[in-house]
Amino acid sequence: MSVEQEQTERTIRCLVAKVGLDGHDRGAHVIARALRDAGFEVIYSGLHRAPDEVVQAAVQEDVDVVGISILSGAHNTLVPKILDGLKEYDAFDDRLILVGGIVPDDDQEELRGQGVDEIFGPGASMEEMIDYIHQNAPER
Amino acid sequence: MSDLVADLLAGKHSALARVITKIENRSPGYREIISDLHQHTGTADVVGVTGSPGAGKSTLVDKVAATYRERGQTVGVIAIDPSSPFSGGAVLGDRIRMASNAGDMDMFFRSMSARGSLGGLSTATTDAVTALDAFGKDKIIVETVGAGQNEVDIVRTADTVAVLVPPGSGDDVQMLKAGILEIGDVFVVNKADLDGADRTVQQLREMLQGQSGRPNSGHHGATELAADDAEADAEESGTETWDPPIVETVANRGEGVEDFLNALADHGDYLDRTGRREGQARERFAAEIRTLLREDANELLVDELDRRGGIEQYVDAVIERHTDPYTVVDEVLAPLRECLDEPRDEN
Numbered sequence: 001m002s003v004e005q006e007q008t009e010r011t012i013r014c015l016v017a018k019v020g021l022d023g024h025d026r027g028a029h030v031i032a033r034a035l036r037d038a039g040f041e042v043i044y045s046g047l048h049r050a051p052d053e054v055v056q057a058a059v060q061e062d063v064d065v066v067g068i069s070i071l072s073g074a075h076n077t078l079v080p081k082i083l084d085g086l087k088e089y090d091a092f093d094d095r096l097i098l099v100g101g102i103v104p105d106d107d108q109e110e111l112r113g114q115g116v117d118e119i120f121g122p123g124a125s126m127e128e129m130i131d132y133i134h135q136n137a138p139e140r
Numbered sequence: 141m142s143d144l145v146a147d148l149l150a151g152k153h154s155a156l157a158r159v160i161t162k163i164e165n166r167s168p169g170y171r172e173i174i175s176d177l178h179q180h181t182g183t184a185d186v187v188g189v190t191g192s193p194g195a196g197k198s199t200l201v202d203k204v205a206a207t208y209r210e211r212g213q214t215v216g217v218i219a220i221d222p223s224s225p226f227s228g229g230a231v232l233g234d235r236i237r238m239a240s241n242a243g244d245m246d247m248f249f250r251s252m253s254a255r256g257s258l259g260g261l262s263t264a265t266t267d268a269v270t271a272l273d274a275f276g277k278d279k280i281i282v283e284t285v286g287a288g289q290n291e292v293d294i295v296r297t298a299d300t301v302a303v304l305v306p307p308g309s310g311d312d313v314q315m316l317k318a319g320i321l322e323i324g325d326v327f328v329v330n331k332a333d334l335d336g337a338d339r340t341v342q343q344l345r346e347m348l349q350g351q352s353g354r355p356n357s358g359h360h361g362a363t364e365l366a367a368d369d370a371e372a373d374a375e376e377s378g379t380e381t382w383d384p385p386i387v388e389t390v391a392n393r394g395e396g397v398e399d400f401l402n403a404l405a406d407h408g409d410y411l412d413r414t415g416r417r418e419g420q421a422r423e424r425f426a427a428e429i430r431t432l433l434r435e436d437a438n439e440l441l442v443d444e445l446d447r448r449g450g451i452e453q454y455v456d457a458v459i460e461r462h463t464d465p466y467t468v469v470d471e472v473l474a475p476l477r478e479c480l481d482e483p484r485d486e487n
Contacts, residue, residue, distance in 0.1 A: 011255065013161075035229065041223070052243035053243050057249075060157050060250055061250060
């Protein structure tokens with residue numbers, strides 16, 4: 001009985017990462033708190049992280065969800081670097097990769113093609129994101 | 141031996157991370173993993189760092205780790221943060237301070253939350269240290285907020301315990317209340333550039349002198365789990381005692397980090413010289429065995445209670461004054477007692 005209980009209540013770990021030079025972290029803070037209140041364990045990276053720092057954090061913390069917040073428009077440069085790094089350390093397949101920020105439609109398609117699971121733009125609600133994570137968090 | 145264990149021993153970072161996840165979740169099979177890893181441990185130096193929130197633990201740990209890395213040593217850090225007792229969620233923020241080691245994979249940093257409901261955080265920490273040790277880390281640092289019994293238990297996983305005290309952190313009574321004097325092998329007054337740092341150092345020194353001359357000083361002597369033979373060992377090894385040094389640092393500028401590392405190294409030498417390192421290891425393993433026995437026996441009893449129809453009926457009976465808690469416990473434990481006594485009688 002206890003084993004079943006532990007499995008259904010497995011704590012989901014999320015990385016909330018700010019990559020690159022953009023300094024807007026209000027949204028990331030709000031998201032980190034909302035995820036915490038949803039019962040997730042949230043690792044917040046802090047501002048101005050390089051892609052390899054995000055990879056380091058995602059691998060070592062063994063997170064289920066890698067949330068990348070980019071508002072600078074540099075997603076086409078930064079996100080692929082993170083994806084490559086995760087693959088290099090064998091930490092890509094069993095992780096949900098989410099991008100938050102302002103991403104034009106054309107770029108969205110491209111990013112999804114590279115392995116991003118979902119993109120949340122302006123106006124996306126917390127419930128939407130939390131539901132998405134609950135439904136799609138990888139089985140381990 | 142599972143693939144995961146093989147991958148960890150082969151130095152695969154993601155395998156190490158997954159093993160720690162299994163330890164945290166107590167996933168099926170984690171016990172076998174720890175059992176397999178145990179024989180590969182025993183080479184790492186384990187340092188515990190504790191102190192009040194905002195004392196600068198993460199910043200100091202970051203600088204210490206960076207210095208070890210410059211010396212060519214590999215480092216593992218476990219940082220423990222509290223979790224919300226309501227949602228069970230947590231924001232683990234210690235990583236933000238680890239800027240000096242960004243992108244360096246041989247600096248393995250892992251945040252753990254105090255998952256209240258699962259309990260046994262100190263067991264999980266011990267197991268995570270085992271995983272890092274087996275992975276081959278030279279130095280392992282366990283960082284935790286220094287308040288409460290849980291944290292005291294956690295720092296006992298360390299060979300050397302450093303206690304950080306920020307300047308102006310209250311009067312003597314506050315220090316005593318927290319019980320930090322007993323657990324520290326090295327004291328660090330961080331933010332030593334702030335007003336009041338001198339005073340804090342002075343107070344700390346007075347407090348430490350007040351308790352000097354005590355045989356077997358240090359946190360490991362104070363444990364209730366210390367067996368009699370461990371104390372006898374200490375007496376045999378002579379009367380040399382350890383006077384905890386006080387180091388002043390300004391961690392965010394990296395000042396005093398060398399002094400701190402020297403103090404840690406001195407304590408390590410002391411442990412080797414007096415044979416206390418082995419004594420500590422013995423105490424630690426004895427404590428671990430006791431804890432595991434207690435937890436596992438507890439689980440057996442929970443199952444037994446379920447089989448008997450749950451605890452509620454007993455509670456009802458106790459409330460109705462038909463029976464009392466002691467009698468209930470005797471009744472539930474009776475079969476167990478019989479089982480344990482039987483083979484002894486035959487012998």
